[in-house]
Amino acid sequence: MTLNKAQLSEIENVIKGSLRTKFKTYKPETNSMPFHYRLLGKDRMALFSFIQSLNTTFGTSIFEPVAKTLASLQFASAQQQYVVGNNISEKAQIEIQDIMNALTTGKTPNKADEIERIRAVCNKGTINQLKTVKVDLFVQSASGIIYLFDLKTAKPNISNFKDFKRTLLEWIAIYLLKEPNADVHSYIAIPYNPYEPKSYERWTLKGMIDFDEELKVGKEFWDFLGGDGAYEEVLNCFQRAGIELRPEIDAYFGKFK
Structure with a gap:
């Protein structure tokens, strides 16, 4: 099964919506890490903390809605x-x-x-x-x-x-x-x-x-x-969503500099 443009767009919107929701609800750790901050920068540490938080919820916040959307098409x-x-x-x-x-x-x-x-x-x-x-x-x-x-x-x-x-x-x-x-x-x-x-x-x-x-x-x-080929198409959806969201991601973590 090859997904059409509308279906691909729907999946990409789910990915982008899920990540934007995560940004709105995410609360960075408040622990002071002065050595890490000076070595790596607060923005990189905030990104690291965000990725750790995202990993724990990736299943429910991103994989589940994407899987549901994909399955509903077939x-x-x-x-x-x-x-x-x-x-x-x-x-x-x-x-x-x-x-x-x-x-x-x-x-x-x-x-x-x-x-x-x-x-x-x-x-x-x-x-x-x-x-x-x-x-x-x-x-x-x-x-x-x-x-x-x-x-x-x-x-x-x-x-x-x-x-x-x-x-x-x-x-x-x-x-x-x-x-x-x-x-x-x-x-x-x-x-x-x-x-x-x-x-x-x-x-x-x-x-x-x-x-x-x-x-x-x-x-x-x-x-x-x-259907056949869906895996690669989903990976491409993640890539396109990431490229589109990059300015938002940079702006979000730029606040921690």
């Missing part, structure tokens, strides 16, 4: 911060725990099998309420296939991966309780590959995540949402 529906629900069956919780136990003892993850195991018990036993995180990006195809994405940083922490996996399985169980026959899938999405040109080989993922059915990284993620 899919029937796309939503960010989607509330999947909070009801889950007791038997599904037990099944998820059994899956987690097997994975921690060395069983190879198989997401298709895991989904069918959960489907078989999705409405059995007591219905419990579960506090879970929102889906970062919900996408539905024209044929009704559901995709639930959890956007993560480029280098997820190994200590959190059991929680990430459990969340993906719980989303499936919660959705199937409402629609037992739904064709639903859940993924971890990582917006870019920090190891390029090498393939993404984050060892922390191994043994817990089904690489083929549960993970989309960089080009694979963006091309899934927007």
Whole structure:
């Protein structure tokens, strides 16, 4: 899929709007750093602080709205911060725990099998309420296939991966309780590959995540949402937005000189 000028402009506007909003809400750190200021300058230190702050919110403030906009051009529906629900069956919780136990003892993850195991018990036993995180990006195809994405940083922490996996399985169980026959899938999405040109080989993922059915990284993620070539077009959108915003960026950090 090749995006037309109007679609590219829409994505660029989302990027520019997100960054401008960040400028309005950002509050520079007030810590005095006299040695750093004299060595590097207050404007560079302010930029450094801004980049650190931006990195922590890049997913929600920029990647999510861009991904939603891109997906809405190709899919029937796309939503960010989607509330999947909070009801889950007791038997599904037990099944998820059994899956987690097997994975921690060395069983190879198989997401298709895991989904069918959960489907078989999705409405059995007591219905419990579960506090879970929102889906970062919900996408539905024209044929009704559901995709639930959890956007993560480029280098997820190994200590959190059991929680990430459990969340993906719980989303499936919660959705199937409402629609037992739904064709639903859940993924971890990582917006870019920090190891390029090498393939993404984050060892922390191994043994817990089904690489083929549960993970989309960089080009694979963006091309899934927007079609072949979308990744490069999104990168170009970021570049054009950055060039246009450069005077605003320079003026903003020029205040700190």
